[in-house]
Amino acid sequence: MKRLITVTALVVLTAVGMTAGRRRLATAAVPDGAEQVVRMTAKKFEYTPSQITLKKGVPVVLEITAIDRDHGFKVPELGVRADLKSGQVTRVRIVPDRTGTFEFRCDVFCGSGHEDMSGEIVVVD
């Protein structure tokens, strides 16, 4: 019985943590063995957050929700690109292999502000 209560508490805490996580920026603490997940949104004409900080060599999964229409996600210098389908969550796995600041941008034309739809990934040691 005690074990059941403990498990239930864990599930509730996890659910609360996930809800809070949506509002938090990038580098949250990661349990052992789990990949860090960074949740992002894409909409005309911005990504939120527009800057994320990652650690060199540490795998991360970006979960990007395209809110209003199809968009793209391209990080040329890190060899990453994905289509973001409207209303869906797209998982993009990145293992940054060097430090620096790398621009990401939308590469699916989405309207008059498309050219400004960008952000940056900062990779630190």
Ligand SMILES: [Cu+2]
């Ligand atoms: Cu666009």
